[in-house]
Amino acid sequence: MPTDSLGPEPRAGIRRAWPELLVGLVAAVSFLGCLGSVDVWGKREQRASAEALDTVRHSRWLVAEIQGHPRLEKPPLPRWMIAGLMQATGRHDEWIVRIPGALCALATIALVYALGRRMGGRDVGLASAMILGSSGLFLGELRQAGNDGPLALFTTMALYAAWRLVGSDEPGNDATLRAQRGWRWMFATALGLGFLSKGPIVLLLTLTAIVPYLIQARRLRSGLRFLVDAPGLLLFLAMAASWPAAVAWREPDAITLWLMEMTEKVGILATLVHRRHPVLARNWPEMMFPWSIVAMAAVILPFIRRGEGEVQEGDRAGGLRSRAPSPCWFAWWWAAGNMASFSVWAVAKPNYYLPCIPGMALLTGWTWVRLSRGARRASSGRRGLSARLILQAQWVLIFVAAVVAPIAARPWIPRSCWLWATVATAVLAASVAASAWAWRRGADGLSLTPIAAAWSLGVIVVYGMLAPVQNPQRGHRDLARSIRGLVAGKSAKVHFFNEVDEGLWFYLEGLELEPVPDTQPHYSAAYDLVAAYHSRDDVSETLEDLDSQRETREKDALMRWLDSRRASVPYLLIRSRLFERYAADLAGRVTPVLRESGLSRNDMVLLRVDGRPPLAGLDTAPRR
Numbered sequence: 001m002p003t004d005s006l007g008p009e010p011r012a013g014i015r016r017a018w019p020e021l022l023v024g025l026v027a028a029v030s031f032l033g034c035l036g037s038v039d040v041w042g043k044r045e046q047r048a049s050a051e052a053l054d055t056v057r058h059s060r061w062l063v064a065e066i067q068g069h070p071r072l073e074k075p076p077l078p079r080w081m082i083a084g085l086m087q088a089t090g091r092h093d094e095w096i097v098r099i100p101g102a103l104c105a106l107a108t109i110a111l112v113y114a115l116g117r118r119m120g121g122r123d124v125g126l127a128s129a130m131i132l133g134s135s136g137l138f139l140g141e142l143r144q145a146g147n148d149g150p151l152a153l154f155t156t157m158a159l160y161a162a163w164r165l166v167g168s169d170e171p172g173n174d175a176t177l178r179a180q181r182g183w184r185w186m187f188a189t190a191l192g193l194g195f196l197s198k199g200p201i202v203l204l205l206t207l208t209a210i211v212p213y214l215i216q217a218r219r220l221r222s223g224l225r226f227l228v229d230a231p232g233l234l235l236f237l238a239m240a241a242s243w244p245a246a247v248a249w250r251e252p253d254a255i256t257l258w259l260m261e262m263t264e265k266v267g268i269l270a271t272l273v274h275r276r277h278p279v280l281a282r283n284w285p286e287m288m289f290p291w292s293i294v295a296m297a298a299v300i301l302p303f304i305r306r307g308e309g310e311v312q313e314g315d316r317a318g319g320l321r322s323r324a325p326s327p328c329w330f331a332w333w334w335a336a337g338n339m340a341s342f343s344v345w346a347v348a349k350p351n352y353y354l355p356c357i358p359g360m361a362l363l364t365g366w367t368w369v370r371l372s373r374g375a376r377r378a379s380s381g382r383r384g385l386s387a388r389l390i391l392q393a394q395w396v397l398i399f400v401a402a403v404v405a406p407i408a409a410r411p412w413i414p415r416s417c418w419l420w421a422t423v424a425t426a427v428l429a430a431s432v433a434a435s436a437w438a439w440r441r442g443a444d445g446l447s448l449t450p451i452a453a454a455w456s457l458g459v460i461v462v463y464g465m466l467a468p469v470q471n472p473q474r475g476h477r478d479l480a481r482s483i484r485g486l487v488a489g490k491s492a493k494v495h496f497f498n499e500v501d502e503g504l505w506f507y508l509e510g511l512e513l514e515p516v517p518d519t520q521p522h523y524s525a526a527y528d529l530v531a532a533y534h535s536r537d538d539v540s541e542t543l544e545d546l547d548s549q550r551e552t553r554e555k556d557a558l559m560r561w562l563d564s565r566r567a568s569v570p571y572l573l574i575r576s577r578l579f580e581r582y583a584a585d586l587a588g589r590v591t592p593v594l595r596e597s598g599l600s601r602n603d604m605v606l607l608r609v610d611g612r613p614p615l616a617g618l619d620t621a622p623r624r
Contacts, residue, residue, distance in 0.1 A: 019126055019446055020113070022453075027109050027133040030456040031102040031142060034464035036095030039475025039503070040145075041601075044351070046502035047071070048145035049097045052082035053506060056092070062246055067499050068515030072254050072523055073261055076243055077196040078147045092506070101149035105142035109133050111156045112358045115163060119327035120366050123445030128365030130445075130452040137287045137350060138357045139459065147198045148354040154194035155205045155355040159334060161187035162210050166223040167330065188232035192239025199258075200240075205355050208341055209334035216325040257523050260530050267346030280348040281339055287350050287357070290401060290455075291364055293394040298360070298367035299336050302328050328366045334359025365445070372444040391439070395432045398451060402428035417465045424461040428454040473600040480507035482594055483606060487511060487571055494606075496573040497558050501602055504573075516572070518557035525550075555582060562589045562609060570610055576603035 040049050051064040051071055063070045064079060081100040086092045109129050117125030132138055142149045164183045194202030214223040247254050288295040338356045342348040368391075375387035406413065406421045413421050431454035439447040472478055487494060493512040497519055505513060521528040532546045562572075576596065579586065590607035597603050 019122075019449070022449060023109075023113070023126060023129050023133070024106075026449075026452050026456045027106055027129070030133055030139060030459045031105045033456070033460045035098050035102055035143065036093055037464050038094065038467045039471045039477055040094060040097065040506050041470075041474045041503070042144055043502075044146045044148075045097070045144040046506070048078060048082065048147070049092075050502035050505040051079045052086060052097065052145075053092055055079060055083040056086045062243075062250070066502055066505065068520040069523060070251065072247060072251065072257055074147050075196045075199055077193060078145070078150050081150070082145060097145045097506075098143060101142050101145055104149040104153040105133075105138070108142075108153045108156050108358055111153075111160050112361055115156075115160050116362050116365055118163065118167070119330070119362065120369065123369045124362075124366050125445070126365075127368045127445035127448055128362045130448045131291050131364050131368070132358055132361035134452050134455040135287075135291060135357055135361060136289045137354065138361075141351055141354050143463070146351070148351050150197040151194055151202060152355040152358060154190045154197060155202055156358045158187055158190035158194060158202070158206050159209055159330075159359070161190060162206065162227060163330060165227050166210070166214060166219075167327065184227070184229055184232045185235065187227065188236040189239070192236045195236075195240035196243060200262075201352075202355075204341065205334075205338055208337045209330060209359065212333045212337060213325065213330045216329055253523070257527050260527060264526070264530070265345055265347040267344070280342045280345070280350070280353065283350050284339060284353075287353060288360060288364070290398050290451075291394070293390060293397055294368055294371070295360060295364045297371070297390050298363040299332070301367050301370065302326065302332050302363075328363060331359045331362035331366065335363050368448065369444045372439060372447065376439075376442075395436055399429050399432040402432070413466060414469050417461075417469070420461050420465050424454075424458045427457055430454070470600070475507075476501060476503040476601075477507050479596065479604060480504060480509075483508060483573075484510060486593055486606065491570050494571045494573055495561075498554060498575065498578060500573055500575070500604065503601075504604075513573070516558055516561050518561075519554040555585070558582075559585060559589070562586075570608055572607040572609050574605050574607060576605050579605040579607075 040046055047066065050066045054064045054066060055061055058065070061080070061083070062076075063072060064076075065071060078100065082097055085096050085099065089096060109132050112132050113125040113129035115125075116128035138152075142152070161183045165180065165187065191202055191206065194205075210223075210227070211220065214220040217223070244254075244258070285292040285296065335356050338359070339353065342352055345352075371387040371390055375384050375391055377384065402425050406425045409421075410418075428451070431450035434450035435447050438450065443449075483494065488510070491511075493514050494508075495514050495516050497516050499520075500513065528550070529543060529546060532550075533541075533543060536546065572590065579592075579595075586607070590609050592605055593608050594606035595603075596605070
């Protein structure tokens with residue numbers, strides 16, 4: 001065949017695939033744009049960056065150390081991903097820390113598109129991908145480092161493989177036995193990687209979606225037998241047990257720590273009552289913002305019988321017969337089933353739900369397409385009126401949010417950014433009109449494209465222009481620079497008392513942070529508190545009593561250290577509130593040389609442990 005004859009085919013393919021290419025471009029802008037412009041702020045991201053840096057600098061690949069003690073609470077795969085990039089590139093900046101999470105986001109969006117297309121056709125796939133890429137919680141969490149992003153990817157990967165195996169009435173009827181084996185391997189591998197990302201929670205997330213769906217399909221036993229085979233089970237067990245077994249061999253108490261963490265979160269142990277959180281379902285509408293209205297309808301709509309021709313193409317494409325439950329139930333159990341499970345936990349934070357956002361996006365995308373078609377087809381009926389009202393309410397919500405948000409946030413927006421904030425607002429508001437116009441012209445899933453594209457512009461404005469203004473207030477770069485300027489040439493290390501924000505580890509190059517002896521927990525403050533509570537001799541002692549005793553012991557250890565090591569270790573970091581609390585005891589032992597105040601994080605005080613008068617110009621404890 002002549003080479004020239006191949007020319008038109010790729011061009012035709014690109015023309016046919018332009019919606020997918022556009023969705024991919026919008027997602028790339030949303031998750032990769034201005035990725036390194038914001039300092040490391042959040043607690044989880046600070047810990048992730050400090051752990052990865054410790055891994056590289058001290059070759060502690062099995063167990064990283066921060067705050068002067070081993071960090072065992074979280075599995076290592078996300079840390080290994082970041083540390084591997086640091087070692088490969090020789091860089092340890094914000095972009096390197098966040099790029100694994102951003103790539104996980106793009107891969108998750110691609111899987112959601114593929115799964116949505118198999119479940120409900122191309123429109124459902126496109127709508128689901130755009131909804132996921134513009135969901136506030138998913139966007140905010142995957143643009144920072146942490147364990148939840150990789151867990152979301154591997155949960156989605158496992159459920160995609162599961163759907164390929166058991167999502168039809170005759171599992172694997174459209175594939176060879178070799179292909180079926182490949183999906184089983186993918187399922188087992190994804191579960192193993194998810195376990196190494198955040199532990200056994202990946203099993204709960206996946207089984208909550210798979211088992212109820214198979215029960216609805218009346219083939220639980222055959223489905224599970226087809227999904228899990230001996231080689232796949234052995235692969236999962238080998239991957240899941242590799243790191244915990246190695247850690248438990250070195251740290252036998254690690255098993256107790258892990259059990260304490262899990263039982264406290266689900267409420268079985270429930271010793272640390274002060275850590276309890278409100279029922280997670282209360283946060284559900286804001287977690288799905290800006291798609292809250294259609295998302296709420298999506299939870300209800302599967303219970304309503306479908307009209308003729310509503311989102312049925314994917315059912316036939318997936319090989320489902322009429323007696324099989326609708327594919328949307330798979331996504332429903334993934335999203336709503338797991339939400340019900342988390343809502344009975346004692347400690348469940350919004351980021352715990354992150355691996356379920358892809359399922360919620362699938363369900364919401366399916367609902368958007370169903371409402372879109374129903375509103376257009378049955379324009380004179382009650383069902384069509386309800387569908388149009390839901391769509392209109394969703395458009396109005398986004399429009400109002402676009403108009404109100406910059407007005408409400410104006411006091412915090414620098415004058416130099418007002419123009420760009422106004423432009424982003426105008427574009428997002430105009431995108432609502434463009435979306436409604438596209439729907440009237442017959443678009444279903446593609447009617448979301450203008451909003452998703454405008455949302456990506458808003459991401460660039462927020463993360464590239466507005467958020468960086470807060471770096472001095474929330475970040476630790478300036479503090480690290482000030483400490484280096486004061487300490488350079490006088491000491492190779494700085495001691496700290498109790499704990500400091502982990503973000504300081506990330507920016508304090510050239511100096512070692514070392515805890516004051518006998519002031520750090522064995523593994524974590526929570527672990528020590530629970531252990532002390534269950535081993536106390538006096539049963540009348542409360543958690544508050546034990547915590548007060550811990551603070552007294554740490555304070556006494558600090559004073560002993562100051563009196564014994566004053567000459568050899570000249571600098572000490574302490575949080576401002578603790579410095580104020582211990583001011584009377586510290587008088588005569590230390591001299592403040594740098595003090596922060598009024599920041600949007602823990603204010604720190606740098607003390608010189610030599611008893612001499614204050615440094616010139618710093619006698620009033622300068623503020624930054």
